[in-house]
Amino acid sequence: MLRRALWLGLRRGLLGRELGTRRGGSTLDWDGKVSNIKKKIQSILPGGAWKPLYDTSHLPPEQADVVIVGGGVLGLSVAYWLKRLEKRRGAIRVLVVERDHTYSQASTVLSVGGIRQQFSLPENIQLSLFSAEFLRNINEYLAVVDDPPLDLQFNPSGYLFLASEKGAATMENNVKVQRQEGAKVCLMSPEQLRKKFPWINTEGVALASYGLENEGWFDPWCLLQGLRRKVQSMGVLFCQGEVTRFVSSSTHMETISGEEVTLKRIHEVQVKMDCSQEYQPVECAIVVNAAGAWSGQIAELAGVGKGLPGTLQGTKLPVEPRKRYVYLWHCPQGPGLEAPLVADLSGVYFRREGLGNNYLGGCSPAEEEEPDPGNLEVDHDFFQEKVWPPLAWRVPAFETLKVQRAWAGYYDYNTFDQNGVVGPHPLIVNMYFATGFSGHGLQQAPAVGRAVAEMVLEGHFQTINLSPFLFTRFYLGEKALEHCIL
Numbered sequence: 001m002l003r004r005a006l007w008l009g010l011r012r013g014l015l016g017r018e019l020g021t022r023r024g025g026s027t028l029d030w031d032g033k034v035s036n037i038k039k040k041i042q043s044i045l046p047g048g049a050w051k052p053l054y055d056t057s058h059l060p061p062e063q064a065d066v067v068i069v070g071g072g073v074l075g076l077s078v079a080y081w082l083k084r085l086e087k088r089r090g091a092i093r094v095l096v097v098e099r100d101h102t103y104s105q106a107s108t109v110l111s112v113g114g115i116r117q118q119f120s121l122p123e124n125i126q127l128s129l130f131s132a133e134f135l136r137n138i139n140e141y142l143a144v145v146d147d148p149p150l151d152l153q154f155n156p157s158g159y160l161f162l163a164s165e166k167g168a169a170t171m172e173n174n175v176k177v178q179r180q181e182g183a184k185v186c187l188m189s190p191e192q193l194r195k196k197f198p199w200i201n202t203e204g205v206a207l208a209s210y211g212l213e214n215e216g217w218f219d220p221w222c223l224l225q226g227l228r229r230k231v232q233s234m235g236v237l238f239c240q241g242e243v244t245r246f247v248s249s250s251t252h253m254e255t256i257s258g259e260e261v262t263l264k265r266i267h268e269v270q271v272k273m274d275c276s277q278e279y280q281p282v283e284c285a286i287v288v289n290a291a292g293a294w295s296g297q298i299a300e301l302a303g304v305g306k307g308l309p310g311t312l313q314g315t316k317l318p319v320e321p322r323k324r325y326v327y328l329w330h331c332p333q334g335p336g337l338e339a340p341l342v343a344d345l346s347g348v349y350f351r352r353e354g355l356g357n358n359y360l361g362g363c364s365p366a367e368e369e370e371p372d373p374g375n376l377e378v379d380h381d382f383f384q385e386k387v388w389p390p391l392a393w394r395v396p397a398f399e400t401l402k403v404q405r406a407w408a409g410y411y412d413y414n415t416f417d418q419n420g421v422v423g424p425h426p427l428i429v430n431m432y433f434a435t436g437f438s439g440h441g442l443q444q445a446p447a448v449g450r451a452v453a454e455m456v457l458e459g460h461f462q463t464i465n466l467s468p469f470l471f472t473r474f475y476l477g478e479k480a481l482e483h484c485i486l
């Protein structure tokens with residue numbers, strides 16, 4: 001408004017000059033007036049020198065080819081791969097919309113930074129194998145000229161899964177699949193376990209699987225910032241704001257089975273700017289839903305699931321925020337530097353944190369005990385009642401631990417099968433998903449970003465076939481069942 005008023009003021013001045021000249025007014029008078037107006041404007045604006053009246057750099061562009069909703073690790077990875085795989089440099093205009101540049105509630109920075117190859121689904125193993133390669137060569141993938149190299153603080157300590165008599169056969173099968181896919185994992189008997197990790201109480205343990213390569217943990221902030229820095233250098237645009245609405249057009253059609261469906265195409269994303277009631281419209285060709293724990297809400301905004309239950313139209317994106325606690329404790333007698341990330345058969349996990357006998361860990365609550373996701377407050381009783389007893393049973397040294405701090409974060413929890421949702425929506429034809437990874441989205445982000453970019457640019461998965469992770473499985477009732485969920 002201010003810019004327009006001032007601009008009109010100057011225009012009026014120009015018109016006035018024309019009139020004034022006709023009336024015989026001098027050019028000097030006019031120049032003086034303009035100079036006075038400029039001085040007045042300068043006196044009310046900060047800066048002194050003549051500058052554009054509005055700084056619009058915080059606003060999104062009016063058009064983008066791809067709008068990515070969510071600037072967490074998954075959104076940034078999609079942005080990275082879109083730019084990396086574009087046929088001609090600068091061909092695709094990518095905008096990342098992130099409502100909170102401090103990432104105060106983002107799963108990425110509240111995670112525990114683990115990467116493992118020990119999954120049961122070949123697709124998950126392949127995703128983590130590629131991500132491990134990406135992390136190992138991060139300074140080739142994410143190098144930015146004149147910027148210092150990234151230090152991921154990678155701890156290559158492996159994961160150790162423990163199984164009871166009942167779970168041993170499944171563990172053996174899982175390891176078979178892992179090896180077939182190229183992961184280096186070994187099975188250990190309780191006796192071998194006692195020899196290698198004498199601090200473990202092996203009672204109730206029938207078998208263990210231990211990752212020998214490509215497993216451990218790293219600093220999630222470093223990966224996030226590295227991706228951010230890189231994509232900015234590649235020309236990706238950023239905007240701090242919240243996506244609040246999509247404008248789309250609809251076409252009705254009938255499927256071969258006679259079902260009436262409405263196809264939608266999003267034309268415009270509306271972004272509510274930070275600390276403002278204003279929204280900015282951004283015209284776009286493609287929308288990527290990478291809003292993590294909130295991606296179910298974004299899908300709903302676009303009309304996903306608005307139809308009769310049981311129909312494709314009525315199928316929701318089953319992703320919601322689920323609160324998970326992480327506790328950090330000190331224990332001078334605890335396991336030493338050789339300790340892997342231990343996933344106990346009780347569901348409790350822990351790993352070292354740094355070099356000073358500090359550890360972190362937790363466990364997922366039972367379905368019927370899910371805490372209210374309305375805030376990120378920590379329940380300290382949960383540690384006392386659900387985490388500490390099995391922990392101290394498995395590692396008796398932990399009987400003397402002292403909790404030092406704790407935090408909570410949201411899993412981007414897929415209530416259908418706890419696995420990722422990747423690729424396009426069948427009815428909202430230009431909305432793509434990169435979400436729902438529950439507890440393993442950080443480690444798979446490098447590979448998932450590539451898969452989504454392939455789908456957007458080529459129309460199919462090229463490197464890893466992620467068809468079992470398509471949205472359509474929710475309608476078809478085909479679960480992508482993963483046995484190794486933490």
Ligand SMILES: Cc1cc2nc3c(=O)[nH]c(=O)nc-3n(C[C@H](O)[C@H](O)[C@H](O)COP(=O)(O)OP(=O)(O)OC[C@H]3O[C@@H](n4cnc5c(N)ncnc54)[C@H](O)[C@@H]3O)c2cc1C
Nearest residue numbers: 070072073074107108111112114243292409440441442443
């Ligand atoms: C306690 C905990 C431990 C974990 N441990 C691991 C682990 O060891 N290994 C592993 O691989 N994974 C782990 N995870 C899971 C992993 O963190 C997530 O799967 C992953 O970070 C998801 O990334 P994301 O980019 O989708 O989500 P986020 O990092 O949450 O990013 C989504 C972004 O979208 C933004 N957003 C949402 N709505 C809007 C909107 N309307 N407009 C604009 N922006 C919006 C949010 O502000 C947010 O920044 C853990 C998670 C938790 C909570």
